Amino acid sequence: MSEKTPGGEIDLNFVMQARRDKLDALLERGVAPFAYGFDRSHFAAAAVALVPPAAEGEHTEGPTVRVAGRIVAWRAHGKTTFAHLADPSGRVQLYFKKDQIGESQYSLLDCFDLGDVIGVSGPLFRTRTGEVTVRAEEVRMLAKALRPLPFGKEEVVDGVTVRHSAFSDGELRSRQRYADLAVHPEVRRLFRARSAMITAIRGFLNEIDYLEVETPVLQPLYGGATARPFTTHHSALDMPLYLRIADELYLKRLIVGGLERVYEIGHDFRNEGIDRTHNPEFTMLEFYEAYADYELMMERVEKLLVCASDAVARVMGEERGVRGVEAGTPPHFMPPFPRLDWLTALSGAMGVPNVMELDTAALATAAETAGVPKVESLSRPKLLDELFQAHVESKIDTPTFVVDYPLELSPLAKPKRGNPALTERFELFASGKELANAFSELNDPLDQRRRFEAQARLKAAGDDEASGVDEDYLRAMEYGMPPTGGVGIGIDRLFMYLTGTSHIRDAILFPTMRPE
RNA sequence: GCGCCCUUAGCUCAAUUGGCAGAGCAAGUGACUCUUAAUCACUAGGUUGAAGGUUCGAUUCCUUCAGGGCGCACCA
Numbered sequence: 001m002s003e004k005t006p007g008g009e010i011d012l013n014f015v016m017q018a019r020r021d022k023l024d025a026l027l028e029r030g031v032a033p034f035a036y037g038f039d040r041s042h043f044a045a046a047a048v049a050l051v052p053p054a055a056e057g058e059h060t061e062g063p064t065v066r067v068a069g070r071i072v073a074w075r076a077h078g079k080t081t082f083a084h085l086a087d088p089s090g091r092v093q094l095y096f097k098k099d100q101i102g103e104s105q106y107s108l109l110d111c112f113d114l115g116d117v118i119g120v121s122g123p124l125f126r127t128r129t130g131e132v133t134v135r136a137e138e139v140r141m142l143a144k145a146l147r148p149l150p151f152g153k154e155e156v157v158d159g160v161t162v163r164h165s166a167f168s169d170g171e172l173r174s175r176q177r178y179a180d181l182a183v184h185p186e187v188r189r190l191f192r193a194r195s196a197m198i199t200a201i202r203g204f205l206n207e208i209d210y211l212e213v214e215t216p217v218l219q220p221l222y223g224g225a226t227a228r229p230f231t232t233h234h235s236a237l238d239m240p241l242y243l244r245i246a247d248e249l250y251l252k253r254l255i256v257g258g259l260e261r262v263y264e265i266g267h268d269f270r271n272e273g274i275d276r277t278h279n280p281e282f283t284m285l286e287f288y289e290a291y292a293d294y295e296l297m298m299e300r301v302e303k304l305l306v307c308a309s310d311a312v313a314r315v316m317g318e319e320r321g322v323r324g325v326e327a328g329t330p331p332h333f334m335p336p337f338p339r340l341d342w343l344t345a346l347s348g349a350m351g352v353p354n355v356m357e358l359d360t361a362a363l364a365t366a367a368e369t370a371g372v373p374k375v376e377s378l379s380r381p382k383l384l385d386e387l388f389q390a391h392v393e394s395k396i397d398t399p400t401f402v403v404d405y406p407l408e409l410s411p412l413a414k415p416k417r418g419n420p421a422l423t424e425r426f427e428l429f430a431s432g433k434e435l436a437n438a439f440s441e442l443n444d445p446l447d448q449r450r451r452f453e454a455q456a457r458l459k460a461a462g463d464d465e466a467s468g469v470d471e472d473y474l475r476a477m478e479y480g481m482p483p484t485g486g487v488g489i490g491i492d493r494l495f496m497y498l499t500g501t502s503h504i505r506d507a508i509l510f511p512t513m514r515p516e
Numbered sequence: 517g518c519g520c521c522c523u524u525a526g527c528u529c530a531a532u533u534g535g536c537a538g539a540g541c542a543a544g545u546g547a548c549u550c551u552u553a554a555u556c557a558c559u560a561g562g563u564u565g566a567a568g569g570u571u572c573g574a575u576u577c578c579u580u581c582a583g584g585g586c587g588c589a590c591c592a
Contacts, residue, residue, distance in 0.1 A: 014561065015526055015543050073552070080549040097549060114542075128550050150527050153541065153553040164541070164553055167527065171584060227591075272591070273517090282592065434592075490592035504592095514583080 019146050022111040026141060031108065033144040038119040041066040043089035048132040051124050062124030067092055067134060068142060070182065071116050072151060081109055085120065085134075086185070093133040094120055101136055108139065115145035115182075149182055174505045175513055191509060193315035194495050198265060198283075200311035201491075204304050205287060210261040215250035217243060217267070223455075223467040224248030227270040230280075243269035247286045248486070252441065253476045255290050255484050263287035265491065276503050280512045283491035292485035293440045294424045298401055301428060301436050301487055302335035305399065305494075309333050312498045331430070331498070337399045342388065343422065345402070349391035355384070356406065356421065363387065381408040399430040411451055413439035435494055438487035445477040 026033045042050070042065045051062040069087035079098040084091045098106040112118065122137040150167035167173060173180040173187075181188050202212065220239065222229045224246030232241050247264045254262045268284045289297070309331065347355045350366060358366070363383040370390040372378075378386065384406060392402070404422045407415060413423035425439035442448055452474070458466035496507045505511045 018543060075551050075554050076548090077551065077554075078548040080551080082551045082554080084552080093552075095550075099549070127552095129552080131550095131552080133550090148526060148542065151542075152527075155553045162553085164528080169527090169584090225592085268592080270591080275590095276586090278591070284592070437592085488592080493592055 015148055016146060019113055019144070019148070022113065023144050023146065026108075026111050026144065029108070031111075031141060033141050035119075035140060035142040038068045038140065038142055039066060040068045040119070041121075043067070044069065044085060044087045044092035045089035047092055047124060047134065048090070051126055051132045054126050054130060060126045062126075062132070064121065064123045064137075065134060066119065066121040068119040069117065070145075070149075071112060071114055071118060073154075074112070074114055076109070079106075082133075085118070088188070090185070093127070093131050094136055095125075095127070095133045096136045096139070101139070105139055108141075111144075112141070113145060113148070114151055115147075115149040116141065117143035117145070149179055151183055170503070170505065171513075174511050177509055189315060190499060190501075190506070193312045193499065194507065196311040196315045197308045197495055197498065198491065200307045201285060201304060202265070204307040205261075205263050208261070208300075210263050210287060210289075211259055213251070213254060213259070213262050213264055214266070215244075215247050215254075215264055217269075219244050221468055221470050222246075223470055223473070225268075225270075226465050228272060228465050230269045230271050245270055246488070247284065248488070249470060249473045251286055251288050252481065252484065252486070253473065255288050256476045256479055256481045260290035260482070261288070274512060276505075277493065277496075279492065279504050279508055282504075282508075285489045285491055286486065288441070288484050288486040290482040290484050293483065294403070294426055294438055294485055297438045297485040297487050298337075298339075298403075298426060299335075300485075301438065301489075302333070302337055304489075305428075305435075306333045306335065308494065309498055312495070316499065331399075333399060337401055337428070339401045339403050339426075340392070340396075342402055342405050345392045346384075346388050350387065355387070381406070385409055393429055393434075394432045396429040396432060399428060399435070401426045401428055410439065412442055414442055430497060433493065433497060434490075435497060436487055436489045438485065441481075441484040441486045443477065443481040443483060445474055445481075448477055449474055 023033050044067055047065045047067055050065070051060050054060045067085055067087065069085045069091075071083055072086040072091060073084035075082040081096040083094040083096070085094055096106060096109060119140040119142050120134055120136045120138070122135045124132055125135050127133050152163040152166035154161050154163050156162070167180065167183050173184075181191075206212070218232070218234075218241040220241060222242040222245050224244075225248070227245045229245050230243040232243065233239070234241050245268055247266065247268070251262050251264060263286065265283065265285050267281045269281050270278075271280065272278060274280065287300070289300070292300075313332075343354070343356060347353065352358065355363075360380045360383065363380065364378070367378070367383050367386050367390075370387060372383075372386045372390060396402075403426045404416055404419075405413070405425045405427075407413075407421055407423050410423040410425045413425040416422040416424050423439060425437075427434055427438070428436040442451075449469070452467075452469040455466045456468045459468055492504055492507045495501070496504065499507070501507050
């Protein structure tokens with residue numbers, strides 16, 4: 001690491017100084033260490049595929065290729081040198097032979113280091129050990145690495161790559177994601193899988209005539225969820241603005257406007273703690289569909305998850321795994337997912353006829369027995385939720401819809417047809433975790449106003465997670481909002497579930513971190 | 517927020533009841549024209565996270581602080 005000295009000069013450590021010296025040596029020889037481009041003819045994997053499998057003892061020759069990438073392994077043997085070059089497709093071995101490449105170019109190799117970006121051209125051949133290799137005829141420095149990348153060494157044991165002295169400090173890997181990515185192909189693959197998953201979700205929704213929209217991130221009022229927001233200030237308007245905690249209220253305004261199927265994939269921001277499953281900004285998918293109820297939305301969710309899972313599986317299946325790195329096979333979804341009735345499931349698990357008929361004291365006792373801490377401070381809805389979590393939710397392994405939540409647990413959902421004590425709401429659980437939350441959306445402006453006013457009272461009483469009355473949203477709803485089904489899916493969490501990633505830091509390229 | 521654990525070279529890790537701070541890789545020099553965790557020889561690399569305390573002597577014991585990890589709690 002370089003450190004600023006009190007005098008303000010950069011004190012390079014010996015490793016970086018050695019690389020600076022090599023840079024100077026290149027310059028002295030008239031070699032530009034930072035090039036403007038390179039005419040690559042093949043990616044590494046494509047080049048390797050050009051040479052057919054060799055028969056026993058046969059020395060196959062292949063066509064000439066031009067490859068470019070980063071030096072990830074270097075083995076010099078005097079007048080001959082082997083190296084490996086890595087690019088997005090994989091890696092290919094390079095062979096430099098003094099007699100072949102010439103004295104002048106061969107001596108250039110003294111200025112090369114692990115991590116340098118180079119371009120090489122030459123014919124392909126198969127070495128004695130059978131590895132397809134570029135016999136270098138020309139080599140170009142494309143970008144000198146002045147700082148050493150934390151490369152480990154790799155060997156292949158029983159077809160599995162084992163890494164030694166790996167760059168494994170999770171915090172450093174997140175802080176310097178560029179180095180993490182540069183050194184770990186499987187991390188690049190993981191984020192390609194994430195991108196493929198999101199592309200697949202877009203494709204699915206677009207296919208059924210959903211419109212992708214963008215709604216404000218900066219909002220004068222926040223709502224659509226219960227969370228503490230980030231606050232900022234607009235100078236010219238001299239007013240506070242909030243970073244959104246949910247997209248919901250704007251997307252439903254669009255439903256009112258006649259954009260009958262809309263979705264948004266974007267960041268929500270919640271001013272809460274950071275841990276294994278929470279990042280202050282995270283990716284949320286919300287989609288709303290006019291004239292749909294929660295039954296139809298369940299079908300949508302099933303199909304969407306199949307698309308997402310298939311997309312992840314396609315990318316994750318491309319390359320063989322690296323031991324010690326999470327590369328679990330994504331779960332294969334088999335719709336329709338089972339439906340579990342909230343009331344029946346909980347009552348059954350607790351061994352009572354109807355849990356809703358228990359009084360609050362009985363619920364508290366049951367919660368205490370189930371190991372819920374501080375039961376005396378919990379409200380009745382909270383007790384029900386805790387009991388459900390302890391008895392049912394935590395035991396759900398394969399994807400399962402939990403349907404028809406009690407009204408007191410679901411302030412934003414429409415009452416269930418035929419049973420106003422329940423709501424038309426579902427959540428999807430798998431591996432004990434929530435993957436989706438959805439309901440038949442409230443579209444009665446008078447009811448909506450009452451709920452806003454209740455929130456406003458909480459806010460006035462000092463609850464900074466409560467929101468205020470959104471008059472503009474009420475005005476929209478007063479114009480008439482069609483019956484609508486809506487779904488929210490946390491993209492980071494879904495991706496973690498599909499890839500078996502246990503830390504949200506490993507599912508987000510640049511997670512929020514304390515400054516160094 | 518509460519509990520337990522961790523922080524030593526660029527990277528990954530050692531260091532016996534408290535007794536000279538070490539190894540492998542990476543780096544430098546040299547040898548080596550089919551190697552692949554290349555090999556061999558030599559060299560250099562450290563305020564042991566920070567501050568304080570106990571002690572003849574602290575990486576080791578104590579206190580405080582900072583950063584991190586894992587549980588629990590809350591949420592997506």
